[in-house]
Amino acid sequence: MIEHYLNAAIKQEQERAKILKGKISHTLPAIELNALHQTCQDRIDTTIDSLELLLTDPLILQKDLIHERIRLFRRVIGDLSLLETTAITALTRPHADDIALSKLAFKIHKEINFPLPPPTVTCLSREYFSINTSLRLLEVPLAESDFLLHLPDLYHEIAHLLISTRNNPKIAGYQSEYGKFLASVSNYYEGERIINRKSTGPKEYIDQALASFEYFWIRGWANEIFSDLFAIYTLGPAFAWAHFHLTAERGGDPYDIQVPGFMSHPPDQARMEAMLVGLNLLNLKKSADEIQKIWEEFINATGTKPTPLYRRACPLELLERAAIHALEGTKQIGCRIIQEDTSSQIHDILNNAWVKFWANPETYHEWERDCISRLKDGSSGS
Amino acid sequence: MSDIGLLGSIYEQLRSYADKLDHALIGLRDPQPEVAQRARAEIVGLLHEITNKDSMDPTSRLVTAILKQGLPTIAGQGLSLCVSLRKALEQRPPTSLEMSQLELVALTLDKECSSTLARIKGKR
Numbered sequence: 001m002i003e004h005y006l007n008a009a010i011k012q013e014q015e016r017a018k019i020l021k022g023k024i025s026h027t028l029p030a031i032e033l034n035a036l037h038q039t040c041q042d043r044i045d046t047t048i049d050s051l052e053l054l055l056t057d058p059l060i061l062q063k064d065l066i067h068e069r070i071r072l073f074r075r076v077i078g079d080l081s082l083l084e085t086t087a088i089t090a091l092t093r094p095h096a097d098d099i100a101l102s103k104l105a106f107k108i109h110k111e112i113n114f115p116l117p118p119p120t121v122t123c124l125s126r127e128y129f130s131i132n133t134s135l136r137l138l139e140v141p142l143a144e145s146d147f148l149l150h151l152p153d154l155y156h157e158i159a160h161l162l163i164s165t166r167n168n169p170k171i172a173g174y175q176s177e178y179g180k181f182l183a184s185v186s187n188y189y190e191g192e193r194i195i196n197r198k199s200t201g202p203k204e205y206i207d208q209a210l211a212s213f214e215y216f217w218i219r220g221w222a223n224e225i226f227s228d229l230f231a232i233y234t235l236g237p238a239f240a241w242a243h244f245h246l247t248a249e250r251g252g253d254p255y256d257i258q259v260p261g262f263m264s265h266p267p268d269q270a271r272m273e274a275m276l277v278g279l280n281l282l283n284l285k286k287s288a289d290e291i292q293k294i295w296e297e298f299i300n301a302t303g304t305k306p307t308p309l310y311r312r313a314c315p316l317e318l319l320e321r322a323a324i325h326a327l328e329g330t331k332q333i334g335c336r337i338i339q340e341d342t343s344s345q346i347h348d349i350l351n352n353a354w355v356k357f358w359a360n361p362e363t364y365h366e367w368e369r370d371c372i373s374r375l376k377d378g379s380s381g382s
Numbered sequence: 383m384s385d386i387g388l389l390g391s392i393y394e395q396l397r398s399y400a401d402k403l404d405h406a407l408i409g410l411r412d413p414q415p416e417v418a419q420r421a422r423a424e425i426v427g428l429l430h431e432i433t434n435k436d437s438m439d440p441t442s443r444l445v446t447a448i449l450k451q452g453l454p455t456i457a458g459q460g461l462s463l464c465v466s467l468r469k470a471l472e473q474r475p476p477t478s479l480e481m482s483q484l485e486l487v488a489l490t491l492d493k494e495c496s497s498t499l500a501r502i503k504g505k506r
Contacts, residue, residue: 059412067485068404071492075397078499082390130387134394139387157387163440164391179438186435186443211450218447220388264388 002066006073010055013077017047020084024091032102033094036120039135040087043079050076087135090122097123097145100376101154104346105138108154111344112234112336115170116161121154128246131157133164145376148353148368152235152242159230162333163223173332177325178226182218184321189214192312206312209259213313221266222322225274229326232278235347236338237287240275241354243268244295254299257309269299269306270314277323282338349375386502393498395441396448400491403428407488410476422471425484429468433461445491452490463487 021044028037054060054076060069090098101121109118119131125139129150132139138157144150162174189210196206231239247254247268254268272295279288330337338347349371357364406428409421431442432449446461453460463483470480 060408062411065408065411068408068488071404071488072401075401075492075495078393078496079397082499082502127386130390132387133391160387160391164394166441175440176438178440179443182440182443183436183438215447215451218443219392223388223391 003061003063006069007055010051010073013080014048014051017044017051017080020044020080020088024088028091029094030099030102032099032106033091033120035117036087036135036137037091040083040091043083043135047076047080047083082132083135086132086139087137090120090124090137093124095123097142101138101140101145103378104151104375105154105158107346108158111346112155113334114158115333115335116158116165116168119158119161128250129153129157131160133160136161146369146372148350148372149245149357150242152231152239152350153246155231155235155239156227159227160223162230162329163226171333174329177329177332178222181226181322181325182222184325185217185222185318186214188315188318209309209312212259212261216263216266216313217318220264221270224265225271225319225322226326226329228271228275229278229323230330230335232275233282233327233330233337234335236282236342236351237279237284237291238350238354240272240279240287240291241357243271243275244291244298247272248298253304254302255304255306255310257307257313259309259313267310267314269310270319273314273316274319274322277320278327281323281327284338284340389498389502392444393495393502395444396491396495396498399428399441399445400488400495403484403488403491407484410481418475422475426468426471429464429471433465433468448494449487449490452494453487 021041024037024040028034050072054069054073059065060072098121101123102118105118105121108114117136119136119138121138121140123140123142123145125141128141129144130139131137138154140154162171163178165171192210193207196203196210228239228243251268254272256267257263272291276288276292279285279291327337336342353368353371356367403425406421406424409424410418412418412421431437431439432446434442437443437446449464450461453463464487467476467480467483467487470476476484
């Protein structure tokens with residue numbers, strides 16, 4: 001009976017895939033959407049082929065392989081569903097702002113000598129900035145193309161492609177530095193566990209907490225911190241200011257550690273600490289000091305303080321190692337590392353935006369509106 | 383990156399690993415000995431990647447971390463189960479007990495894939 005159900009469900013999903021393909025078979029409004037369009041067409045074909053295999057391969061149809069067949073079926077459907085709710089939705093509702101931000105992503109890619117193709121950008125994000133690395137689709141909130149202060153996050157998002165892309169020798173240096181860092185995280189916590197076992201105190205609780213911290217780092221924190229650092233190295237202080245802005249507007253307790261529990265992102269304080277280490281590694285001490293001063297002032301104003309677990313979860317030693325490995329990786333793939341005198345269109349606009357914001361908050365918005373308008377119509381901007 | 387983006391990246395890495403393992407488990411049952419042997423070698427390779435403490439491969443490290451968390455609750459043996467399975471499969475085809483243990487590893491990865499996907503789609 002279940003086999004009959006599966007056969008029918010697979011055929012239904014094949015039809016669904018074909019219908020989705022039909023929905024994106026129209027003339028595209030801009031060349032910037034071509035890559036995403038082609039990716040969607042290819043993915044849909046792969047989905048249909050995978051479903052066909054689950055329907056007809058005599059080996060997979062064996063009764064004792066029903067577990068594998070169900071698991072593979074569900075994952076194919078999961079992929080199709082993700083494609084439908086992200087890339088296909090974006091392609092069926094393209095907007096001029098998507099094109100403008102996709103062009104901006106292309107300019108960033110050229111300016112920093114990014115070794116992978118730039119992503120397509122859509123303004124359909126339900127959350128904050130985010131990238132679907134497999135589809136190379138960067139999602140930003142609807143109004144974000146009309147403001148400059150958060151756009152440094154584009155650099156962070158494209159950095160995620162450097163970790164998720166596979167089998168590409170051009171970025172092997174970056175991935176190898178990332179792998180070395182992950183290994184050093186495991187070694188660090190192994191050392192901490194040994195120390196804990198010899199200590200007096202609540203050994204079992206701390207042991208579990210240490211295991212959680214290692215898991216958090218490997219599952220997501222390292223990826224986030226590396227991407228933050230890539231943005232610092234290729235754009236500069238504007239990214240740290242954008243982190244300040246995001247934390248100030250939408251963050252919670254910057255020291256918060258949720259154990260037991262799960263934290264996908266590192267605490268905001270740890271991210272800022274790593275960025276400041278990164279700026280100092282680039283000899284941008286003056287900027288680092290300015291940012292640190294205002295950050296500390298803001299954190300004091302919120303009244304939050306480090307929890308006892310904070311430094312165990314985010315030791316300076318790991319943050320410093322991350323900064324060193326990320327810098328080495330960024331150098332190895334030939335990306336432009338910024339210096340005091342670096343100058344190029346998008347770099348200057350995004351860094352100047354923060355200078356103007358602090359210098360004259362009253363008139364900043366007027367300047368920003370004019371700058372965005374020139375950026376969108378293709379003239380200079382800064 | 384927002385939670386959705388990070389989860390998407392984790393899902394991609396897990397999914398590719400889970401698919402490789404499931405396809406290899408299918409290959410193990412192939413009546414042609416050379417296909418079954420290739421599948422066994424593939425599984426040994428996958429298990430080697432996730433039990434190699436010196437691995438610098440980010441995906442392997444992620445899968446290791448996930449199995450380290452997920453396997454104890456299912457199999458009660460954690461990663462040592464993967465080590466013993468790898469050693470056994472290096473020598474010979476799996477016994478029926480080892481086949482069920484391999485199924486547990488595949489199931490753990492699949493559960494993590496589906497819970498990650500559910501979180502991406504807003505079911506938290």
